[in-house]
Amino acid sequence: MTELSTTDSQHLWRLARKPSKGWPTDGDFNWTEEPIPDPGANQLCSRTIYLSMDPYQWVRRRTGTEQPGDICHGRTVSQVVKSNHSDYDEGDYLFNTNGWSEFGLTGDGIDHFNYMLPRKLDATAAPLSTAIGVLGMLGLTAYAGSIVQCDPQPGETFVVSAASGGVGQIAGQLARIRGCRVVGIAGVDEKCQYVVNELGFDACVSHLSETLGDDLKCACPDGIDVYFENVGGKVFDAVAPLLNTKSRVSVCGMISQYGLADPHISRQLWNETGQPHFDRNDVTIHDLFVGNFVKDYQTKFLAEASAWYRDGELKYREDFWDGLEKAPKALNAMLTGHNFGKMIVRV
Ligand SMILES: NC(=O)c1ccc[n+]([C@@H]2O[C@H](COP(=O)([O-])OP(=O)(O)OC[C@H]3O[C@@H](n4cnc5c(N)ncnc54)[C@H](OP(=O)(O)O)[C@@H]3O)[C@@H](O)[C@H]2O)c1
Structure with a gap:
C-alpha cells in the first residue's frame, strides 16, 4: 500500500x-x-x-x-x-x-x-x-418492499418498474424466487430482454411504448397483485387500473418526479398532508424507507441474499x-x- x-x-x-x-x-x-x-x-x-x-x-x-x-x-x-x-x-x-x-x-x-x-x-x-448494491442498501430496499411489506404469494402477479435497475432487478427476482409471475416495466428493448432472458421474469413491457397501458394489460391477464413502484408518473397511471382487490403496492420511489419544480418530491399517491389520494380502499399502499428495516431485517436479508447470490439464484x-x-x-x-x-x- x-x-x-x-x-x-x-x-x-x-x-x-x-x-x-x-x-x-x-x-x-x-x-x-x-x-x-x-x-x-x-x-x-x-x-x-x-x-x-x-x-x-x-x-x-x-x-x-x-x-x-x-x-x-x-x-x-x-x-x-x-x-x-x-x-x-x-x-x-x-x-x-x-x-x-x-x-x-x-x-x-x-x-x-x-x-x-x-x-x-x-x-x-x-x-x-x-456492498453498495445487492448485498447492501439496495438489496435490503428490494427485500423490505417486496417481501416484508407486500408478502407476495406463489402464483400472484408481481409488477416492478425500473426493472433492470439497481433495486428493480433484485425486487423482481425475490418475487420470482417466491413463485410469483413477474412482469417488469423498463425503457429500451435491451433492458426488457435482459430481465426476461437473464433474470427469469415472465414478461417485460416498455414505458416508452405509446400503448403501455394495453401492453401491460396483455402481460397481466389476471391483473396485478403486487406492484413495486420505482418510477411514478405515467407508469403508475398504467398500473393503477390493473390493481386487483387486496393488491399491495410498495412505493419505493418515484424517480420520474425527482426533477420537478417542487423539490419536496410530491409523491403522486399522496397529498401534502400525507394522506393517500389514490382512491381505492381495497388496495394497500405501503410507503417505503429502507432505514426503517435495517435493525430488524439486515442480518436476515444478508444471510439469505448472500446464499442466493453465491448459488446464482439471484443475479x-x-x-x-x-x-x-x-x-x-x-x-x-x-x-x-x-x-x-x-x-x-x-x-
Ligand atoms: N425507499 C427507499 O428507501 C429507497 C432506497 C433506495 C432506492 N429507492 C428508490 O428506488 C428507485 C430505483 O433506484 P435505483 O438506485 O435502483 O436506480 P435505477 O433503477 O438503477 O436507475 C433509475 C432507473 O429509473 C428509470 N427511469 C428514470 N426516469 C424514468 C422515467 N421518467 N420514467 C420511467 N422510468 C424512468 C430508468 O430505467 P429505464 O431505462 O428502464 O426507464 C433508470 O435506469 C428510485 O426511485 C429510488 O429513489 C428508494
Whole structure:
C-alpha cells in the first residue's frame, strides 16, 4: 500500500449551488483539490474504491439537506490507508460513506448521514462492489418492499418498474424466487430482454411504448397483485387500473418526479398532508424507507441474499463508470435512464 503524508492531496466534489429543477449539470458541482485528511483519535482514513450513485443524492441536494460547499454525499467501498481505530487495520476493506471524494475519514465524530453503519468487508466472500448494491442498501430496499411489506404469494402477479435497475432487478427476482409471475416495466428493448432472458421474469413491457397501458394489460391477464413502484408518473397511471382487490403496492420511489419544480418530491399517491389520494380502499399502499428495516431485517436479508447470490439464484448487473471526475455525469445518466444496472463510479 502507498505511504501517505499529510502533504498529499486528493480530488473531491463539493456542491456548488442549490440545484433548481431538472437534472444534474456540471455547474451544480465544484471539482476541488484538497489535502488528504489525517485521522484523529478513533478515526481512520480510507481510499475510495467504489462510489454508489443513488437517486436520493439528487433529492438531498435539491431539498437543501446538502448545502452549497458540502462534500457531496455518497456511500462507498474503500480501503483503510491509515488507522487510529481499534476495529480497523491498514489494508482492511470497508463499507462506509466517503462521499464524492478520493479519501475520507470514518469513526468518532464523523457525521456519515448513514443509517447503514460502516462495516468491514470480506473481499473473498463476494465482489466488494456488492456492498453498495445487492448485498447492501439496495438489496435490503428490494427485500423490505417486496417481501416484508407486500408478502407476495406463489402464483400472484408481481409488477416492478425500473426493472433492470439497481433495486428493480433484485425486487423482481425475490418475487420470482417466491413463485410469483413477474412482469417488469423498463425503457429500451435491451433492458426488457435482459430481465426476461437473464433474470427469469415472465414478461417485460416498455414505458416508452405509446400503448403501455394495453401492453401491460396483455402481460397481466389476471391483473396485478403486487406492484413495486420505482418510477411514478405515467407508469403508475398504467398500473393503477390493473390493481386487483387486496393488491399491495410498495412505493419505493418515484424517480420520474425527482426533477420537478417542487423539490419536496410530491409523491403522486399522496397529498401534502400525507394522506393517500389514490382512491381505492381495497388496495394497500405501503410507503417505503429502507432505514426503517435495517435493525430488524439486515442480518436476515444478508444471510439469505448472500446464499442466493453465491448459488446464482439471484443475479445482479452493475454499470461501472471509471473516474471520480465523471460523478456528475454518472448521476445525470442514472436519473435519466442511461444506466443499465446498478450505477457505480469506480474511483
Ligand atoms: N425507499 C427507499 O428507501 C429507497 C432506497 C433506495 C432506492 N429507492 C428508490 O428506488 C428507485 C430505483 O433506484 P435505483 O438506485 O435502483 O436506480 P435505477 O433503477 O438503477 O436507475 C433509475 C432507473 O429509473 C428509470 N427511469 C428514470 N426516469 C424514468 C422515467 N421518467 N420514467 C420511467 N422510468 C424512468 C430508468 O430505467 P429505464 O431505462 O428502464 O426507464 C433508470 O435506469 C428510485 O426511485 C429510488 O429513489 C428508494
